[in-house]
Amino acid sequence: MDQHPITKAIRTRIDTTNEMEHSSPLFLTSSFCFDNSEEMRAAFADENDDNIYSRFSNPNVKEFTDRMCALEGAEAGYATASGMSAIFASFMTFLKKGDHLVSCNAIFGSTHTIITKYLPQYGIEYTYVPAGEPEQWEAAIRPNTKMIYLETPTNPGLDIIDLDFAGKLARKHDLILNVDNCFATPVNQRPIDFGADLVVHSATKWIDGQGRVLGGVIVGKEELIHNIYLFCRSTGPALSPFNAWILSRSLETLDVRMERHASNALYLAQHLENHPKISWLKYPYLPSHPQHDIAKKQMQNGGGIICFELKGGLESGRKFLDNLSLLSMTANLGDSRSIASHPASTTHAKLSQAERLAVNITPGLIRISVGLEHRDDILKDILKTLDSIS
Numbered sequence: 001m002d003q004h005p006i007t008k009a010i011r012t013r014i015d016t017t018n019e020m021e022h023s024s025p026l027f028l029t030s031s032f033c034f035d036n037s038e039e040m041r042a043a044f045a046d047e048n049d050d051n052i053y054s055r056f057s058n059p060n061v062k063e064f065t066d067r068m069c070a071l072e073g074a075e076a077g078y079a080t081a082s083g084m085s086a087i088f089a090s091f092m093t094f095l096k097k098g099d100h101l102v103s104c105n106a107i108f109g110s111t112h113t114i115i116t117k118y119l120p121q122y123g124i125e126y127t128y129v130p131a132g133e134p135e136q137w138e139a140a141i142r143p144n145t146k147m148i149y150l151e152t153p154t155n156p157g158l159d160i161i162d163l164d165f166a167g168k169l170a171r172k173h174d175l176i177l178n179v180d181n182c183f184a185t186p187v188n189q190r191p192i193d194f195g196a197d198l199v200v201h202s203a204t205k206w207i208d209g210q211g212r213v214l215g216g217v218i219v220g221k222e223e224l225i226h227n228i229y230l231f232c233r234s235t236g237p238a239l240s241p242f243n244a245w246i247l248s249r250s251l252e253t254l255d256v257r258m259e260r261h262a263s264n265a266l267y268l269a270q271h272l273e274n275h276p277k278i279s280w281l282k283y284p285y286l287p288s289h290p291q292h293d294i295a296k297k298q299m300q301n302g303g304g305i306i307c308f309e310l311k312g313g314l315e316s317g318r319k320f321l322d323n324l325s326l327l328s329m330t331a332n333l334g335d336s337r338s339i340a341s342h343p344a345s346t347t348h349a350k351l352s353q354a355e356r357l358a359v360n361i362t363p364g365l366i367r368i369s370v371g372l373e374h375r376d377d378i379l380k381d382i383l384k385t386l387d388s389i390s
């Protein structure tokens, strides 16, 4: 019987010889034993994900990866110690000296550092294109372009990139389309359905959902993932079995959690959009969002992040953080507890004002990662805080 991806993800589990446990046991082991030398020789010769050594593969890591593949509709996957190691491996496996990468300009800060600082050290060129102007994407493609990289929704500006457009562009020019799906998660958006070849995640965020462990994962076409596997097997960004065990349990509740994160976020967005202290508010499922139609086409809901601009600018942004009572001030997102951040004075403080504006980080921009607390308590804290600032 054909199962829904959510059922498949919840029901996928590792084989254990002991059928007693209903929940998967934890395999805290660095390596695995063989019965004889021939079996061990064959496992090494295979270069597939046999359990040999936990840098290559581990049952808990495989369970997490298989569940992610079920949710994303992917053929294969490899899990890593963090989102950044997943993104780095997805670049380094396929890009070599003389190659060119086209990336949307609004991307996660450390990804920006890899693209602008480290890839050029290996002779890999890049062109940034604005998320909101798809016409510029095709113009940026050169004969040596190998990959298109994008995030949607973007962080922290929540721009939406048309995945169908990006998939068709990649096919037309025979490029690898690599999508960071961290903000949406696979229960909300499946880039592979629109033509993505690779999907990367920071599992640290919504997938864990409780701010406990770091993790990352890459899923996609079998042949591409096999090359990523060989790269990672030698370079060592493996996910720890314990973190994989945590993340695999988390996937069983991802769908129900994301529904509530999104309904809470929509409620806040609707109640704050016209607040007198706010000049604009963005949420993909509000009709006022500039790419609302695309969001409706490719996302099941608007996701768990809202962002808005305070009329009072930089000083109001800092005061807003200081005056919150319920919401946490912390460098994470995708937690059951709501989190507020002010990028201009924190994550992006080292950039010049002009550099910040180029990636849409305005002085009074506040990003809220909407948690699972009762929606009226979150709203009350934000309204009280808005009242307290100029």
Ligand SMILES: *Cc1c(COP(=O)(O)O)cnc(C)c1O
Binding pocket: 082, 083, 084, 085, 108, 151, 155, 180, 182, 183, 201, 202, 203, 204, 205, 214, 215, 216
């Ligand atoms: C956090 C994040 C990453 C990096 O993931 P880590 O697990 O922190 O290494 C990458 N992309 C996006 C969109 C993120 O939010």
